[in-house]
Amino acid sequence: MTTTADRTSASSLREGDPGPTTGVMNDGARKAGGVAGWVDDRTGVAKLGAFLLKKVFPDHWTFMLGEIAMYSMIICLLSGTFLTFWYVPSATQVIYDGSYLPLQGVTVSDAFRSSLDISFDIRGGLLIRQIHHWAALMFIAAVTVHMFRVFFTGAFRKPREINWVIGTILSMLSIVEGFAGYSLPDDLLSGTGLRAAEGFMQSIPIVGSYVAWMVFDGPFPGDAIIPRLYSVHILLIPAILVGLFTAHILLVLIHKHTQYPGPGRTETNVVGYPLMPVYMAKAGGFFFMVFGVIALISALVTINPIWAYGPYDPSPVTAGAQPDWYMGFADGALRLIPGWFEFVAFNRTWTMNVFVGAILLIPVLYTIAGAYPFIESWVTGDKREHHLLDRPRNAPTRTGLGVVAISFYLILFFASGNDIMAIKLHLSINDLTQTFRIALLIVPPIAFWVTKRICLSLQRHDRETVLHGRESGTIIRTPEGRFFEKHDELDAFERYVYVQHEALAPYVLESGVDANGVASTAARKDRLRAKVAHFYYQDVVNPVTPAELAAAAHRGDHEALPPVPDREPAALPASDYESVKRQREHNL
Amino acid sequence: MSDNGRNNDGKSNADLNNGDPVFDERIVGGADDHEVGSGRVTDHAVAGSGELVQLGDGHHVGSGGLPERFVDPGLPPHVHRLADDDPKAAVRAERQVATLFGISILATLVFVVAYFAIDNRASVFIPGIGEGNALNIALGVCMAISLFGIGAGAVHWAKTLMPDDEVVEERHPQVSDDATRNKAVGIILEGGEMAQLGRRPLIKASLGGALGLFALPFVLQVAGSLGNPTQALAGLRSTLWDMAPGGKPIRLMRDPEGTPIKASDVTIGSVFHVQPETLKDSEHMLEDKGKAAVLIMRLDPSQFTPGHAGEKSQSWGHQGIIAYSKICTHVGCPVGLYEQQTHHLLCPCHQSTFDATNDMNVIFGPAKRPLPQLKIQVDDAGYLVAPEGFHEPVGPSFWER
Numbered sequence: 005m006t007t008t009a010d011r012t013s014a015s016s017l018r019e020g021d022p023g024p025t026t027g028v029m030n031d032g033a034r035k036a037g038g039v040a041g042w043v044d045d046r047t048g049v050a051k052l053g054a055f056l057l058k059k060v061f062p063d064h065w066t067f068m069l070g071e072i073a074m075y076s077m078i079i080c081l082l083s084g085t086f087l088t089f090w091y092v093p094s095a096t097q098v099i100y101d102g103s104y105l106p107l108q109g110v111t112v113s114d115a116f117r118s119s120l121d122i123s124f125d126i127r128g129g130l131l132i133r134q135i136h137h138w139a140a141l142m143f144i145a146a147v148t149v150h151m152f153r154v155f156f157t158g159a160f161r162k163p164r165e166i167n168w169v170i171g172t173i174l175s176m177l178s179i180v181e182g183f184a185g186y187s188l189p190d191d192l193l194s195g196t197g198l199r200a201a202e203g204f205m206q207s208i209p210i211v212g213s214y215v216a217w218m219v220f221d222g223p224f225p226g227d228a229i230i231p232r233l234y235s236v237h238i239l240l241i242p243a244i245l246v247g248l249f250t251a252h253i254l255l256v257l258i259h260k261h262t263q264y265p266g267p268g269r270t271e272t273n274v275v276g277y278p279l280m281p282v283y284m285a286k287a288g289g290f291f292f293m294v295f296g297v298i299a300l301i302s303a304l305v306t307i308n309p310i311w312a313y314g315p316y317d318p319s320p321v322t323a324g325a326q327p328d329w330y331m332g333f334a335d336g337a338l339r340l341i342p343g344w345f346e347f348v349a350f351n352r353t354w355t356m357n358v359f360v361g362a363i364l365l366i367p368v369l370y371t372i373a374g375a376y377p378f379i380e381s382w383v384t385g386d387k388r389e390h391h392l393l394d395r396p397r398n399a400p401t402r403t404g405l406g407v408v409a410i411s412f413y414l415i416l417f418f419a420s421g422n423d424i425m426a427i428k429l430h431l432s433i434n435d436l437t438q439t440f441r442i443a444l445l446i447v448p449p450i451a452f453w454v455t456k457r458i459c460l461s462l463q464r465h466d467r468e469t470v471l472h473g474r475e476s477g478t479i480i481r482t483p484e485g486r487f488f489e490k491h492d493e494l495d496a497f498e499r500y501v502y503v504q505h506e507a508l509a510p511y512v513l514e515s516g517v518d519a520n521g522v523a524s525t526a527a528r529k530d531r532l533r534a535k536v537a538h539f540y541y542q543d544v545v546n547p548v549t550p551a552e553l554a555a556a557a558h559r560g561d562h563e564a565l566p567p568v569p570d571r572e573p574a575a576l577p578a579s580d581y582e583s584v585k586r587q588r589e590h591n592l
Numbered sequence: 593m594s595d596n597g598r599n600n601d602g603k604s605n606a607d608l609n610n611g612d613p614v615f616d617e618r619i620v621g622g623a624d625d626h627e628v629g630s631g632r633v634t635d636h637a638v639a640g641s642g643e644l645v646q647l648g649d650g651h652h653v654g655s656g657g658l659p660e661r662f663v664d665p666g667l668p669p670h671v672h673r674l675a676d677d678d679p680k681a682a683v684r685a686e687r688q689v690a691t692l693f694g695i696s697i698l699a700t701l702v703f704v705v706a707y708f709a710i711d712n713r714a715s716v717f718i719p720g721i722g723e724g725n726a727l728n729i730a731l732g733v734c735m736a737i738s739l740f741g742i743g744a745g746a747v748h749w750a751k752t753l754m755p756d757d758e759v760v761e762e763r764h765p766q767v768s769d770d771a772t773r774n775k776a777v778g779i780i781l782e783g784g785e786m787a788q789l790g791r792r793p794l795i796k797a798s799l800g801g802a803l804g805l806f807a808l809p810f811v812l813q814v815a816g817s818l819g820n821p822t823q824a825l826a827g828l829r830s831t832l833w834d835m836a837p838g839g840k841p842i843r844l845m846r847d848p849e850g851t852p853i854k855a856s857d858v859t860i861g862s863v864f865h866v867q868p869e870t871l872k873d874s875e876h877m878l879e880d881k882g883k884a885a886v887l888i889m890r891l892d893p894s895q896f897t898p899g900h901a902g903e904k905s906q907s908w909g910h911q912g913i914i915a916y917s918k919i920c921t922h923v924g925c926p927v928g929l930y931e932q933q934t935h936h937l938l939c940p941c942h943q944s945t946f947d948a949t950n951d952m953n954v955i956f957g958p959a960k961r962p963l964p965q966l967k968i969q970v971d972d973a974g975y976l977v978a979p980e981g982f983h984e985p986v987g988p989s990f991w992e993r
Contacts, residue, residue: 318885
């Protein structure tokens with residue numbers, strides 16, 4: 005063991021200890037000014053600053069989705085903090101005497117009363133409340149779409165699997181956080197939601213009755229749930245969210261950002277703009293833009309008008325009861341699952357019609373999502389690091405699977421609006437529900453097939469574009485009177501986008517027997533893997549090779565590959581570089 | 593600044609642009625290329641000279657000495673923006689940025705004025721959106737413009753005036769080098785050895801036990817004190833309609849007025865929302881109401897479905913007046929929508945549909961069980977009363993029901 009060699013024993017400090025060194029202000033600190041220098045003297049923060057400020061961020065509009073999520077979360081934290089100044093988390097019944105006339109004299113909970121006060125009696129309170137709600141809706145929407153981007157571009161691959169898992173947890177927690185939040189005003193709609201939540205808990209086998217009783221500290225609704233949800237909503241889940249979010253961002257710093265493939269972009273570099281000053285202005289400015297848009301929506305579009313719903317009362321209910329959008333898919337699942345999922349066995353009631361949709365669905369879906377990177381890397385056997393993103397068409401099976409998940413989600417989501425649709429479209433609610441049930445089973449496979457075919461077609465189209473150039477729109481007439489469209493050859497930079505990805509082939513099974521001719525257990529696992537790999541790659545379309553381009557250039561399609569190259573194919577002559585530049589300047 | 597951008601070391605990356613054609617090493621060679629199932633083409637179907645190929649489908653590497661795949665041509669030429677070369681355009685951009693910031697300042701000032709000037713209750717009509725609270729709209733719009741102005745100004749500044757030359761940062765594999773990794777492992781192993789972890793199994797076992805158990809008190813305290821679960825089953829099964837033996841039948845009262853209901857008031861086709869008379873004395877109003885809410889409706893006796901269920905339903909009622917729990921057997925929403933023509937009760941939450949003519953059996957939707965029926969009679973004064981409680985628990989199913 006040689007690890008002690010470069011360590012200094014503490015006793016060396018005891019003999020001839022030089023004592024603390026006096027700090028000398030260096031040039032850099034002096035230039036950075038008094039305060040910055042003062043701070044750096046005490047923290048050495050300049051080292052970190054130098055590292056962070058020159059950090060390079062690649063540019064692409066889809067990279068803003070995660071930013072929207074981050075900013076919406078910050079807006080939620082800010083506006084939520086203000087709301088706590090006036091909101092009272094108490095189920096104590098009081099007589100409302102605020103300025104909203106229709107409810108004056110009505111017995112309401114203190115939580116509802118304070119929520120009404122925020123809306124009507126505190127100047128600007130309604131704006132803050134609506135900003136909080138809209139930012140929450142925006143947050144979960146942005147997280148979801150950001151997740152789509154990461155999935156479809158393969159950004160979850162090594163080394164980013166951990167961050168993908170953190171992201172799925174963040175996404176799931178944000179749903180729980182949202183549900184806890186919109187239950188707090190204790191209005192009729194959210195109270196009905198809590199009533200259903202109690203039913204969900206009761207459906208848990210064996211412990212359900214006790215869990216529901218303990219969470220509500222007695223029969224529903226009780227006095228406990230509002231203050232408990234409040235703690236969960238403002239402290240517990242936000243703490244976890246902020247912690248995981250910090251880890252999420254730190255990992256982005258450690259990994260550096262992924263980038264879309266293109267000329268000059270490789271697995272070993274990041275091409276983009278530095279944080280200081282470009283991204284400071286762009287990303288910082290974008291925060292204000294997101295905040296501005298949320299403020300505008302909050303100014304003009306009423307969200308969650310609790311005064312119209314009235315205080316919670318277990319007896320009345322409004323038609324068209326609907327949760328916030330992100331709970332829609334779970335609510336839709338509850339609407340679609342038929343009653344016969346509930347049965348009695350061993351003298352116990354198995355409430356699977358509720359348990360499956362309300363308790364199991366969310367964790368199961370998120371577990372599948374979280375496991376996907378590991379499944380894919382097992383199937384493909386690809387253990388390398390990836391920093392260049394896939395164009396979704398270049399991973400047709402993955403893209404297809406992603407669309408399966410989205411179509412499944414969307415059908416459940418729309419199913420939660422079946423009552424509204426039935427009324428607005430004058431359809432039978434029963435027919436609609438049946439249609440959704442059938443669609444849930446048959447649409448995802450169809451969506452997979454269609455998506456995959458579209459991806460393969462796009463890949464073939466890419467090959468076509470590379471081999472035969474871009475349609476120019478110019479029709480040429482030959483002296484013989486023949487018409488054809490002129491195709492413009494791609495320049496090397498344009499072409500590279502279409503040909504940069506790797507050629508792929510399914511994992512081929514090796515002999516399933518060991519040296520002695522005995523079938524090995526590993527071989528069975530490999531057989532499964534080969535099958536799944538075949539499913540992934542069976543109809544792969546690979547990029548054009550230089551040889552193919554040369555063949556196409558020489559003699560068109562269906563032709564022999566040239567035996568001897570008669571030109572330098574790949575390197576771009578310097579004159580070509582100049583002509584591309586001139587062309588691009590001209591296009592400006 | 594060069595057209596080709598710069599990387600962090602200040603080196604021009606022109607060499608990226610005009611680099612020699614090199615084979616991509618990751619494809620051509622490397623031991624791990626032949627690793628089992630690397631998922632990549634390792635043995636291409638090499639098209640020999642003169643072989644006919646379908647260019648539409650395939651991946652033909654050829655044997656003509658051409659590289660296996662295209663070589664990265666490097667960053668494309670950088671094209672200047674208008675403001676880079678034209679000082680007038682740059683000044684214009686500067687003014688635009690300043691204007692956006694100025695609009696933001698203005699909007700902030702208007703916000704302050706609006707905060708004090710506009711009445712809390714004033715409303716204003718906005719075409720396409722409708723009536724809204726004037727203060728909320730004024731504050732929100734000002735805030736939006738104030739924020740968006742800063743954002744748009746900063747982004748415009750970055751896009752027009754800040755350098756748009758790309759910067760290249762090098763990336764290194766995430767893995768630590770072998771020496772570092774060995775060093776870390778060495779420190780851990782050595783530390784374990786110094787602590788004599790391996791040689792003292794008693795410490796190891798007892799520490800494991802202590803660490804495994806120390807969280808238990810915290811978990812127990814929280815879980816154990818959330819609520820006393822021993823009352824859970826009794827609580828889920830009982831409602832206010834249950835009476836002490838020999839008690840007086842409980843009157844059905846209108847919800848929310850709390851007035852008793854004469855049987856003669858319940859005309860055919862009508863529906864009443866009902867709460868028990870004892871609710872007004874309840875100390876746990878919402879909790880008790882949540883379990884005891886009842887709907888009554890009157891059907892023409894000929895409308896009951898022939899058969900056991902329909903007959904039982906009718907016999908528990910009074911001249912076609914029947915009373916059922918209003919709490920859905922699915923997840924507990926109030927089943928509030930009664931369709932007079934079809935005699936269906938529809939739950940607005942998940943659309944479970946119950947048939948009033950057939951003992952509230954489920955005819956559609958996710959609920960499994962019929963709504964529990966409440967036996968009713970008429971007392972001497974002609975009011976509807978319930979002589980006994982529900983025969984089964986109301987509301988959503990639970991394990992022990």
